[in-house]
Amino acid sequence: MLICGAVSAEQIKPAVKGATKPAATPSDAAKKAAQKPAPKRPPAKMLFGAVTAPAPLEARAIGSYARGCLAGGISLPINGPDWQVMRLSRNRNWGHPRLLDYLERLASDARALDGWPGLLIGDMAQPRGGPMITGHSSHQIGLDADVWLTPMPDRILTPQEREDISATSMLKDPFTVDPAIWTPLHTKLIKRAASYPQVARIFVHPAIKKVLCEQAGKDRAWLSKVRPWWGHYYHFHIRLTCPPGAEGCGNQKPASADDGCGAELQTWFKMLRKAEIDAARPVQPGAKPPPRKPPLSLGDLPRECMTVLNSGGGGPVIAPDGTVPAALKAAAGKDAGPPEPHLDPAALAALKAQMSKSKPGSKPAPAAASASAADPAPASVPAPAPAAAQAANPASLSPSGSASADPSVPLPVRKPR
Numbered sequence: 001m002l003i004c005g006a007v008s009a010e011q012i013k014p015a016v017k018g019a020t021k022p023a024a025t026p027s028d029a030a031k032k033a034a035q036k037p038a039p040k041r042p043p044a045k046m047l048f049g050a051v052t053a054p055a056p057l058e059a060r061a062i063g064s065y066a067r068g069c070l071a072g073g074i075s076l077p078i079n080g081p082d083w084q085v086m087r088l089s090r091n092r093n094w095g096h097p098r099l100l101d102y103l104e105r106l107a108s109d110a111r112a113l114d115g116w117p118g119l120l121i122g123d124m125a126q127p128r129g130g131p132m133i134t135g136h137s138s139h140q141i142g143l144d145a146d147v148w149l150t151p152m153p154d155r156i157l158t159p160q161e162r163e164d165i166s167a168t169s170m171l172k173d174p175f176t177v178d179p180a181i182w183t184p185l186h187t188k189l190i191k192r193a194a195s196y197p198q199v200a201r202i203f204v205h206p207a208i209k210k211v212l213c214e215q216a217g218k219d220r221a222w223l224s225k226v227r228p229w230w231g232h233y234y235h236f237h238i239r240l241t242c243p244p245g246a247e248g249c250g251n252q253k254p255a256s257a258d259d260g261c262g263a264e265l266q267t268w269f270k271m272l273r274k275a276e277i278d279a280a281r282p283v284q285p286g287a288k289p290p291p292r293k294p295p296l297s298l299g300d301l302p303r304e305c306m307t308v309l310n311s312g313g314g315g316p317v318i319a320p321d322g323t324v325p326a327a328l329k330a331a332a333g334k335d336a337g338p339p340e341p342h343l344d345p346a347a348l349a350a351l352k353a354q355m356s357k358s359k360p361g362s363k364p365a366p367a368a369a370s371a372s373a374a375d376p377a378p379a380s381v382p383a384p385a386p387a388a389a390q391a392a393n394p395a396s397l398s399p400s401g402s403a404s405a406d407p408s409v410p411l412p413v414r415k416p417r
């Protein structure tokens with residue numbers, strides 16, 4: 001900061017009229033100081049992650065799902081007639097009014113029309129949206145929400161229970177939904193969630209998508225909005241379209257008319273099998289970890305996000321060196337669900353044998369449109385998970401990793417969120 005101050009003071013020094021003397025050369029000390037690298041700016045996730053209150057502005061979703069922020073966010077009440085918010089310590093029950101209206105409507109309709117007992121709400125957005133310290137690449141503009149696949153209990157949970165209770169995994173193994181846990185009510189809930197026109201996408205684990213395809217019956221139009229994505233085996237992710245006419249809010253491509261139950265699902269299962277084998281592969285000693293994209297900086301976000309960050313009170317509580325309070329980081333890092341299941345050694349060996357028998361020259365699916373980070377579900381072929389990233393055992397990945405099982409990155413590292 002001091003360096004910048006000194007440099008800019010020198011630059012704005014008014015020139016003396018008629019002066020012949022050349023401008024004073026900076027002293028050796030000043031030269032030395034100028035060569036020092038500028039102090040590192042904290043990544044945007046640190047700034048937005050440390051904000052505790054919304055920006056007192058008109059409600060606006062600014063930017064795109066994985067690169068933006070939220071003005072005028074409002075918080076979903078932690079108890080509604082048909083919902084309860086989980087993991088209160090994360091302070092991520094914020095959203096655009098469009099998202100709150102939707103969730104309240106869904107909770108009410110699912111209960112009244114389908115008999116779903118009520119929604120347990122996971123992460124929505126931070127008070128001012130933006131990137132998060134842990135868990136997601138999207139959820140940045142107040143139009144994404146995670147809903148647990150665990151039905152709401154018939155009582156008000158205590159704040160401690162909301163921290164401690166784990167969501168229920170729907171999986172029996174990495175490729176199969178457990179029929180003892182999945183019920184027709186789950187199918188009805190996802191169908192209901194997808195049925196509203198303001199929904200752009202619903203993301204679920206490929207095994208869940210498979211069950212939905214099998215149970216959909218003749219009415220299949222809603223399936224096209226429900227797309228597979230890594231990690232969504234104990235919750236599903238709802239993404240709404242931008243409010244109509246909203247300036248500076250970037251929709252993703254509308255879902256294709258394909259119900260996704262054919263070639264796309266098959267490709268996902270191929271990727272799941274490959275990921276399972278890669279996950280079991282021991283990490284070579286001395287092997288370099290896969291390169292990670294640098295985190296977004298404030299400059300990577302729309303310019304208005306600076307205003308969002310700085311307006312009113314409740315700005316970032318952050319040390320000058322960019323560190324956030326440990327308690328905040330710890331709360332943000334808490335996982336909501338159990339780890340993903342893996343095959344036992346015998347089943348893994350059988351899978352390997354089966355894979356090595358299958359056509360050797362088959363090409364992997366082409367990479368997703370990497371230019372469109374917020375469009376994780378290309379019309380026909382989903383992105384393969386990167387082999388290098390998959391080589392790491394997902395269980396060993398830190399919850400504070402930047403890439404995640406999040407539907408906004410085209411090539412995600414598999415993680416349980």
Ligand SMILES: [Zn+2]
Pocket residue numbers: 136139144145146236237238
């Ligand atoms: Zn999500």
